[in-house]
Amino acid sequence: MRTPEEIYEMLKNQFSDSILEFESELPVEKFINVSPSQIHSVSKYLKDHLDLQFDCLMCLSGTDDNNDEKTTDEDGNETVVPGTLSVYYNLHSIKYNHKVNLRVKVQKDKPEVESVENIWKTANWHEREAFDMIGIKFLNHPDLRRILMPEDWEEGSHPLRKDYENPEFYQGMKVPY
Amino acid sequence: MGILDKEFAEGNVVVAKAEDLLNWARLSSIWQLSFGLACCAIEMMATSASHYDFDRFGVMPRPSPRQADAIIISGTVTLKMATRIKRLYEQMPDPKYIISMGSCSNCGGPYWEHGYHVLKGVDRVIPVDVYVPGCPPRPEALLEGLLKLQEKIRNESMRKKNANA
Numbered sequence A: 001m002r003t004p005e006e007i008y009e010m011l012k013n014q015f016s017d018s019i020l021e022f023e024s025e026l027p028v029e030k031f032i033n034v035s036p037s038q039i040h041s042v043s044k045y046l047k048d049h050l051d052l053q054f055d056c057l058m059c060l061s062g063t064d065d066n067n068d069e070k071t072t073d074e075d076g077n078e079t080v081v082p083g084t085l086s087v088y089y090n091l092h093s094i095k096y097n098h099k100v101n102l103r104v105k106v107q108k109d110k111p112e113v114e115s116v117e118n119i120w121k122t123a124n125w126h127e128r129e130a131f132d133m134i135g136i137k138f139l140n141h142p143d144l145r146r147i148l149m150p151e152d153w154e155e156g157s158h159p160l161r162k163d164y165e166n167p168e169f170y171q172g173m174k175v176p177y
Numbered sequence B: 001m002g003i004l005d006k007e008f009a010e011g012n013v014v015v016a017k018a019e020d021l022l023n024w025a026r027l028s029s030i031w032q033l034s035f036g037l038a039c040c041a042i043e044m045m046a047t048s049a050s051h052y053d054f055d056r057f058g059v060m061p062r063p064s065p066r067q068a069d070a071i072i073i074s075g076t077v078t079l080k081m082a083t084r085i086k087r088l089y090e091q092m093p094d095p096k097y098i099i100s101m102g103s104c105s106n107c108g109g110p111y112w113e114h115g116y117h118v119l120k121g122v123d124r125v126i127p128v129d130v131y132v133p134g135c136p137p138r139p140e141a142l143l144e145g146l147l148k149l150q151e152k153i154r155n156e157s158m159r160k161k162n163a164n165a
């Protein structure tokens, strides 16, 4: 069994520049920030390393970090600088009973993250959910379709984005109350 | 008022109006489409089970819309489901009845404001005969809803559906 700090040190030695930082100050579980293009190789390492063996992806969630920056100039025009979206990975090793959390942060205007579907099959539907609700594109995902919303829901409309607006009608049915 | 408390003329002969007979037959065997949507469906299932015994009113679940007389919309109608409900309704033969069970299918329920995926009332896609309030309604409330539906059928006329009582 290893603590998240030890796991962080191991990762740091293995992938020096793609492991960004270790967040331990927040009043939530500690997590390791990983760069979006490296998440696949980091995950593979965590799963295959004999002393780690993270064989279970407990959860994968997409979030909107709610950090768009709005500025209003003198004429009252609003400009929005898009913020970030995140994906959190909660890993557990059944063999060693240790846990670690990873987080990948991407810019809203280019929300692309490597898929980990071929490492943990669980990720297939979880990634589809994160895509459906938040709009994160998982590269190399075998079947990235909407999973909960109707298939013909408006393209690029992801309901759990903070700036989401509900359409007035869907297939002729009024949506607002 | 049933048929059997009508006048008996001779022996086993019952005298009744054809309309009454037809309505009585209809209201005594409302076969519901076996169909549950969310938490309300649990109460509907409880109503069907032995303790509340829906069957004593002639209500039993049928798995095909072609053989069903009524749908109990028991739960949250999502937009995705609403299109399917509409199709199921259209597949049912006339006469057909709808009981809307619970706040969700009456008006959107707890999802009325932020439910981006919820239809705010199933009556936006199909006509509802009886609304049963509650979240979820107790089985007694659903039974009351059924009795209301029976009352409605009892007062139907052959010439006009849904005649007023």
Ligand code: SF4
Pocket (backbone or CB within 6 Å): B038, B039, B040, B041, B074, B075, B076, B101, B102, B103, B104, B105, B109, B110, B134, B135, B136, B137
């Ligand atoms: S009305 Fe309440 S109990 Fe019924 S489906 Fe909606 S939330 Fe569930």
